[in-house]
Every structure is written in C-alpha cells, then in structure tokens.
Amino acid sequence: MSDLRELYQEVIFDHNRSPRNFHEMKDADHSADGHNPLCGDQLTVFLRIEDGKVADASFVGHGCAISTASASLMTEAVKGLGVDEVESLFEDFHAMLTDAAPAGRDFGKLEVFSGVREFPARVKCATLAWHTLHNALAGVRDTAKTE
Structure with missing residues (x-):
C-alpha cells in the first residue's frame, strides 16, 4: 500500500x-x-462550452500542492465531458473525499486524491477548484469558497 x-x-x-x-x-x-480563506488558495477557472460539452478548460491562481494538483487534474478530466457528466463527476469526487467513492465510478487519475479524506482540512484544498468549476458552469458570479 x-x-x-x-x-x-x-x-x-x-x-x-x-x-x-x-x-x-x-x-x-x-x-x-x-478562494479558500483558511489557507489562502485562490484561483480562476475558465471554460469553453461547445454543443453542451467542455471543449476546453484552464485555470490560473496560486495555492498549496493539493489545490494546484486538483485544479490541474480536474481540467484534464472534464475536457470532452457533457455539462451533466461534469456535475456528476463533481458530486462523486466530493463523495470520494468526504465519505466513500461511489461504486462503479472510474476516477482515473483523480483517484490520487482518495487519501485526502484522512485529512479533513485538506478536503477543502482538493475541492476548491471543483466548487469553482461548478460556479462557472452555473454562471454564479459569487466567489466559490470552501470555508
């Protein structure tokens, strides 16, 4: 192990x-x-949606290793997915970090974050980019916060 x-x-x-x-x-x-005010992680997520799918995704900002890696892997994972698929992946990813991974979900490289659940304060770092992605898709103008 x-x-x-x-x-x-x-x-x-x-x-x-x-x-x-x-x-x-x-x-x-x-x-x-x-923005995660507890540790200072800050980022902006950018998306280009075409025909109901994520054609491109990127981010800028600064944060801890977990926050930055999560944003990086997230942008790779969501490219080509439909908006509904992205929202489902967000829900399942959050469940993996806070409870247990949903049965049958293949997380691919995102599986590297499964151990974060052992460190509750770090869950906020790993999910910041995902909450921000959710706001971008929903057109929410308020800053996503994990606190």
Whole structure:
C-alpha cells in the first residue's frame, strides 16, 4: 500500500510543479473565481462550452500542492465531458473525499486524491477548484469558497 501512496504523492507533486492547462483562456465563455480563506488558495477557472460539452478548460491562481494538483487534474478530466457528466463527476469526487467513492465510478487519475479524506482540512484544498468549476458552469458570479 505504501508504494501506491508514494505513486499518488508523486502524481500530486508532478501536477503541482507543472500544472496542466495553467493559463488564462481568452476565448472562455464561462469563468469563476474561487478562494479558500483558511489557507489562502485562490484561483480562476475558465471554460469553453461547445454543443453542451467542455471543449476546453484552464485555470490560473496560486495555492498549496493539493489545490494546484486538483485544479490541474480536474481540467484534464472534464475536457470532452457533457455539462451533466461534469456535475456528476463533481458530486462523486466530493463523495470520494468526504465519505466513500461511489461504486462503479472510474476516477482515473483523480483517484490520487482518495487519501485526502484522512485529512479533513485538506478536503477543502482538493475541492476548491471543483466548487469553482461548478460556479462557472452555473454562471454564479459569487466567489466559490470552501470555508
């Protein structure tokens, strides 16, 4: 099990050091801001939706390793998904971090965050980008907060 935990940590560190889709998207048609006042994580999520699907996703901001890695992996995971699929993934991801992963859900690389549930304060770090994504999709102008 420690080998798996080490692999998960390496994936998180890799996405923190070299976040994917880390740029402001000039042609975004959806965006939202997020802030975790407890630890200072702050980000903006950008989306371009075409034909009811996420054609592109990116983010900018700063935060801890878990927050940055979560945003990076999230942007990779949602590309090509329908808006309803993204919302379902958000709900299942949140459940994985707070309770138990829904049976039958393949989280792919997002599985690296399953151990975060052991550290309740870090759940807010891992879910900030997702709450911000939800606000962007819903057109909510208020800043997403995990506090």
